[in-house]
Amino acid sequence: MLSVRLCEYAGSDEDVAEGIKHCIFHDENYLKGENYDKNKEVRTRFQTKLSSGRPLNFSGYHLPDISFRDYEFSVPLDFASATFTKGAYFLGAKFKEAYFGRATFIEKANFDGDEFTEKADFGRATFTEKANFSEAIFTKEVDFFDTQFQIADFSQVKFLNEIRFSGSEITFKDETLFRYTIFEQPNSYLMYVIYPRCRLLEVIYERSHLRTRLNGEERIILR
Numbered sequence: 001m002l003s004v005r006l007c008e009y010a011g012s013d014e015d016v017a018e019g020i021k022h023c024i025f026h027d028e029n030y031l032k033g034e035n036y037d038k039n040k041e042v043r044t045r046f047q048t049k050l051s052s053g054r055p056l057n058f059s060g061y062h063l064p065d066i067s068f069r070d071y072e073f074s075v076p077l078d079f080a081s082a083t084f085t086k087g088a089y090f091l092g093a094k095f096k097e098a099y100f101g102r103a104t105f106i107e108k109a110n111f112d113g114d115e116f117t118e119k120a121d122f123g124r125a126t127f128t129e130k131a132n133f134s135e136a137i138f139t140k141e142v143d144f145f146d147t148q149f150q151i152a153d154f155s156q157v158k159f160l161n162e163i164r165f166s167g168s169e170i171t172f173k174d175e176t177l178f179r180y181t182i183f184e185q186p187n188s189y190l191m192y193v194i195y196p197r198c199r200l201l202e203v204i205y206e207r208s209h210l211r212t213r214l215n216g217e218e219r220i221i222l223r
């Protein structure tokens, strides 16, 4: 009989067979290539974990296309260093604490209409295609420190607390839109972006004291 031991990824609670280093969630090669059965296997096992009532620690996971549309996360969610190999579909989802630091989003990332009711971290995350956050609400602080964007849409987003778009490595490779975006706490709002295709249009600041460095088009409404 084969002996069973734990996956070598720090914090993983998955068993693996002897001679295997990583479980199907932490093996970066498991989903490589178009393998319908493996995608289905990972998706099914992941959904079981998601509804198991256990802490949502999915750091370092490699996931196929899974929809979290309108999903309500009732406990903190940890996707730090995770890789979404076929897009991330979180539209309309509700989060408590959400950790996406150093995550990689291959294909589209949809966070439109989401509600982040606790701290959200996207620091050092990489978006390889469009990141759509339009109409999302961030109630507590949110961090985009050194985040790598391609196309990003923050139109009509409400930032109700601290926000950081900063870091020497933060990159907007293509058009990034802040249209009718609301910044309620500009005192704690930090935007240090020098990138010509990042545009703040009809942005609404609830108070003054801006800390903005931006080369792109900028039209601001103060109220």
Ligand SMILES: [Zn+2]
Pocket: 007, 008, 009, 012, 013, 014, 022, 023, 024, 025, 026
């Ligand atoms: Zn593992």
